[in-house]
Each structure stands twice: as structure tokens, then as C-alpha cells.
Amino acid sequence: MDESGKLIAIIGDEDTVTGFLLAGVGHRTVNTTNFLVVKNDTTVSQIEDAFNRLTARDDIAIVLINQHVANEIRHLLGSYSKTIPTVLEIPSKDVPYDPEQDYIMQRINMMLGAGQS
Amino acid sequence: MSAQQVAPTRMALQMYKGKLLGAKKGYELLKKKSDALKARFRKIAKQIHELKQVMREDAATAFFSLTQAAQYVAGDFRGKVLDTPRPAAVRCRARTDNVAGVKLPVFESYETGSEAKDNIGLAGGGQKVGQCRDKYKAWVENLIKLASLQTSFVTMDEALKVTNRRVNALENVTIPRMEGVISYINRELDELEREDFTRLKKVVEKKREAAAREQALKNELAAANKLLETDEALAASAAVSGGDDTMLDEFDTQEQGDVYF
Numbered sequence: 001m002d003e004s005g006k007l008i009a010i011i012g013d014e015d016t017v018t019g020f021l022l023a024g025v026g027h028r029t030v031n032t033t034n035f036l037v038v039k040n041d042t043t044v045s046q047i048e049d050a051f052n053r054l055t056a057r058d059d060i061a062i063v064l065i066n067q068h069v070a071n072e073i074r075h076l077l078g079s080y081s082k083t084i085p086t087v088l089e090i091p092s093k094d095v096p097y098d099p100e101q102d103y104i105m106q107r108i109n110m111m112l113g114a115g116q117s
Numbered sequence: 118m119s120a121q122q123v124a125p126t127r128m129a130l131q132m133y134k135g136k137l138l139g140a141k142k143g144y145e146l147l148k149k150k151s152d153a154l155k156a157r158f159r160k161i162a163k164q165i166h167e168l169k170q171v172m173r174e175d176a177a178t179a180f181f182s183l184t185q186a187a188q189y190v191a192g193d194f195r196g197k198v199l200d201t202p203r204p205a206a207v208r209c210r211a212r213t214d215n216v217a218g219v220k221l222p223v224f225e226s227y228e229t230g231s232e233a234k235d236n237i238g239l240a241g242g243g244q245k246v247g248q249c250r251d252k253y254k255a256w257v258e259n260l261i262k263l264a265s266l267q268t269s270f271v272t273m274d275e276a277l278k279v280t281n282r283r284v285n286a287l288e289n290v291t292i293p294r295m296e297g298v299i300s301y302i303n304r305e306l307d308e309l310e311r312e313d314f315t316r317l318k319k320v321v322e323k324k325r326e327a328a329a330r331e332q333a334l335k336n337e338l339a340a341a342n343k344l345l346e347t348d349e350a351l352a353a354s355a356a357v358s359g360g361d362d363t364m365l366d367e368f369d370t371q372e373q374g375d376v377y378f
Contacts, residue, residue, distance in 0.1 A: 005208030005209055005210045005211065005288060006209055006211065006224075007206060007208060007259070008207070008208075008209065008260075008261070015180060015183055015184070016180075018183065019179055019180070019183045019249065019252075019253040019256075020253055020257065022183075022246070022249060022250045022253055023207060023250055023253035023254045023256075023257050024207045024228065024254070025207050025257060027147075028157075041363070061209050061211060061264070062224065062260070062261065062264040063225055064207065064260060083222070083268050083271055083272055084211070084265045084268065086223060086265075086267055086268045086271075088260060088263060088264050088267060089338075090172070090174075090176060090260065091173055091176040091177075092178040093183075104165065104267055104270065104271075105165075105166075105169060106164055107270075108162045108166055108270075109166075111159075111162055
């Protein structure tokens with residue numbers, strides 16, 4: 001089987017992770033997974049831990065993270081400076097997507113706004 | 118400024134002229150690169166903007182179809198999906214795109230062909246589950262596109278900053294400094310030339326003066342000699358022509374008397 005490609009990691013609520021796993025993104029081996037299901041009782045330190053673990057792996061190219069989860073670890077994302085893996089904020093089922101909170105979108109809006117004025 | 122440390126010689130001037138030329142060329146090229154990057158940067162920003170909107174709709178439909186499938190048709194299969202061990206079927210490979218010398222990562226998704234064969238929805242709603250899977254797959258595709266764009270955006274932002282800094286450094290520091298050095302050398306060389314010219318003029322003047330003095334001396338000498346000569350000649354001729362005169366006088370008067378009267 002082709003193992004050369006990189007994986008997509010997911011940190012998110014149950015619905016998001018299920019859907020992506022259904023689509024075939026999940027990768028579960030004996031001791032590691034590339035996803036974390038954030039439930040109501042998941043602590044912030046667990047999320048931080050998972051984020052650090054996933055971004056430190058070199059076989060992961062993209063980390064998808066639910067926006068409401070991203071808000072919990074905003075301090076980590078703010079200081080995150082690596083290009084790969086790319087961290088991508090995605091909407092979740094319960095919380096509508098707010099482009100204002102995504103820092104890339106903030107930059108783009110600022111740039112496009114500044115360009116048009 | 119460093120201009121004071123440069124030796125004001127023609128060689129240094131030549132060298133700095135070459136350097137200035139190089140700096141100007143480099144400035145032009147970097148400016149072009151910066152413009153190219155900027156154009157691409159804007160395009161990417163716009164694409165991200167659009168794709169984020171698309172992604173929102175994707176997400177909504179995907180969640181909706183998952184809810185449909187899980188809640189109403191196939192029963193809650195989320196736990197089963199989460200707990201099934203499996204290798205990743207969708208992976209992405211990174212390719213690099215080159216924009217004006219800046220390498221941008223581009224992710225491409227591909228399927229490994231190990232399609233998960235879990236028996237979800239066997240009892241009912243299999244079609245719904247399949248639809249849901251397709252929705253999520255489409256979403257993943259878009260997300261991967263978005264991820265490459267976003268990575269490009271960040272990389273390009275960095276590259277743009279560096280390039281702009283270089284352009285500005287060349288424009289506002291390096292080129293003026295070289296021009297300063299060149300003008301300093303030119304001034305010094307001109308000064309030297311003027312000094313030389315004045316010195317030459319002075320020398321010529323002195324020489325001329327000396328020549329004139331010599332000439333004057335010579336003239337005086339010559340004049341004195343001549344005077345002496347003429348004096349002698351006069352004295353000699355006076356001595357010789359004493360008798361002649363009287364003879365001629367007599368002759369003249371005789372003749373004149375003959376002719377006129």
C-alpha cells in the first residue's frame with residue numbers, strides 16, 4: 001500500500017470526526033491515531049496535547065480543527081509558526097463558522113479591504 | 118558615512134560605478150519579483166476568500182447529510198466509525214509550485230484504494246450513508262485545496278516581506294550610498310585636477326617670466342652692442358667722408374648754378 005503520502009489530522013467534535021473518517025481520512029494504527037474527538041468533558045490540556053502531538057508529526061500535512069475547538073487553544077494557534085502542517089479551521093455542526101475569528105481570514109479581509117478602499 | 122574611507126582613485130571610481138550598476142539592476146529585478154509576488158498574493162487571497170464561503174456551504178450540507186443518515190436512517194453509527202481501526206484511504210502528497218523563485222507547497226489528494234468496507238447501514242440507509250460519505254469527500258477535497266492556498270498565502274507573505282525589505286534596502290540605502298561614494302570620488306578627482314591645473318599655470322607663468330627677463334637682458338645687451346657698433350661706424354664714416362662732403366658741396370652748387378640759372 002502507498003504510504004508515501006501525508007495524512008490529514010482532525011481535531012473536532014464527534015460529528016465532524018465521524019464524517020471525515022467515513023470519507024476515509026482517518027488513520028488508526030496500533031498506538032496512534034490522527035484524530036481527536038472533542039467531547040464536552042475533554043479538557044483544554046488534552047486538546048493542547050493532541051494539537052502539539054499532531055503538529056509535531058512529520059507525516060501529517062494538514063490539521064483540520066473545529067473553530068470552537070480552535071478558540072479553546074487560540075494561544076497555541078497564535079504562536080504556531082510552521083508552514084507544514086497547515087492548520088485549517090473548519091466550521092462545526094453546532095457553531096456556525098465565523099470568518100472574523102480565523103486569523104488568515106482577518107489578514108485577507110484586511111488586505112482586500114485595504115486594497116479596495 | 119563610509120565614503121570617507123574610500124581612496125579617491127580612478128580605480129575605486131570604476132569599481133563603484135560597476136557596483137552601482139549591479140545594485141540598480143538588482144533593484145529592478147527585485148522590484149519585478151515583488152510585483153509578481155504581489156499579483157499572485159492577491160489572487161490567492163481572493164481564492165481563499167471564495168473557497169472559505171464554499172467550504173461553509175460544504176460543511177452545512179455534509180453535516181446535514183450525516184445527521185440524516187445517523188439519526189433517522191441507519192442508526193447511530195458514529196461510535197462504530199470512530200472505533201474501527203483502519204489505514205487512511207485519503208492522503209495527500211505535496212508538490213511544489215514555483216512563483217518567481219518562491220517555492221509554494223501544493224497539496225494534492227489521492228486515494229490509496231483501500232476503501233473502507235465497514236458494514237454501516239447494511240440494515241438500512243446504506244444509500245444515505247454513501248451519500249454522506251461522498252459529501253464529506255467533496256468537503257475534504259475543498260479543504261485540501263484551501264490548505265494549499267493557505268500555506269501558499271503564509272509562505273508568500275513571508276517571501277514578500279523579505280523581497281520588499283531587500284528592494285527598500287537597495288533603493289534607500291545601498292544605491293544612495295554608492296552614489297555618495299562616486300560623487301565623493303569625483304569631487305576629489307576634480308579637486309586634484311584643479312590643483313594640478315593651477316600648479317601648471319603657475320609653472321608656465323614662472324617660466325614665461327624667466328624667459329621674458331632673459332629676453333629683456335638679451336635685448337639690452339644687443340642694444341648696447343649695436344649702440345657701440347653704430348658709434349664706431351659713425352666715427353669711422355665721419356673720418357672717411359670729411360673730404361667727400363666738401364667736394365660734393367662744391368660740385369652741387371656748381372651744377373645747380375648751371376641748371377637753374
